[in-house]
Amino acid sequence: MGRSPCCDKAGLKKGPWTPEEDQKLLAYIEEHGHGSWRSLPEKAGLQRCGKSCRLRWTNYLRPDIKRGKFTVQEEQTIIQLHALLGNRWSAIATHLAKRTDNEIKNYWNTHLKKRLVKMGIDPVTHKHKNETLMSSTGQSKSAAATLSHMAQWESARLEAEARLARESKLLHYQNNKAAAPNNCLSHKASSTNWTKPNQGKGDQQLESPTSTVTFSENLHLMIMPSGENNNESSEIQNMTEFALSSSTSSDVKDSDHDWMRQINCPAEGIEEGFTSLLLLGDSGDRSLSIGKKDEETVAGAVEVNESDYSYYEDNKNYWNSILNLVDSTPSDSSTMF
């Protein structure tokens, strides 16, 4: 079939956006919502393709975008989620309020990846070089298989969660549209129109378009996705509460921004950072949350043998670690490691 590029029209502008163009785009979306991106440029008086407008909006102009330095917590969240999900930036972005997938991707490529490499950690596998050497052992293979399985499970869960978030926002949007037109939400993946923002000031600041669900909530969603497997609910509930109530392990000041240094400090027991956890303790609490029935329902789930389940039962550190990272507020960066 082939598809013509969206910007094949001659005369369409490319490259950096000017303040005037930004203003036009903002003004138009404030007035009308974005509607069809393809038709937007003409209506808004822009010599741009719709795709360019959409990207400019979602990555830069949207009022609910947090810009500037990533916090220690955000960095750790990115790394942990990357270990789980790989380069699925949009999925990762759903757990980082007000950050765009593009920004996260850039930050990973320019900062975090290099840092991991410097530490001798493979940014793709998140394995330390030493661990890689051990990878031929049976246990490591099994652990790797388990990790792979968990990642797939996690991916499916995140997708479902993102869908839920979108749908709930759509509902929220629809419910509030008439009553409070200025309080509507947009979503990066939403097909709903964005309406006039309040420019992110004060208490009425817009929520993140990428995730309005806290990680605590997410955990519940992940653990109890559909209410279909309630036969495990009490155990799940216990695990959830255990995880959510886990205390943090040590204080890290924001000024100690080079948290990676600490991972290399065995004396503080931090060498079991998430990367190690993923390698060695990848059993994770989620084991207790997934019955085989659930496993079968996860699209693309790999086959899991009995021995894999034993991994699931041993180590609570994995979820604790992730929870400690993601379940605290961005302003509280003292809870990491």
Add this chain to the structure above:
DNA sequence: AATACTCCCAACCGCCAGAGA
């Protein structure tokens, strides 16, 4: 001050999936 080099990130590109005709 001039030049070379590196870093960073906004923006582009190409592919894919889903919806609708």
Add this chain to the structure above:
DNA sequence: ATCTCTGGCGGTTGGGAGTAT
């Protein structure tokens, strides 16, 4: 069933800013 359109995603890059020589 097939094709087209649209929006979303991840990979890549161009060029400005900053730094080193």
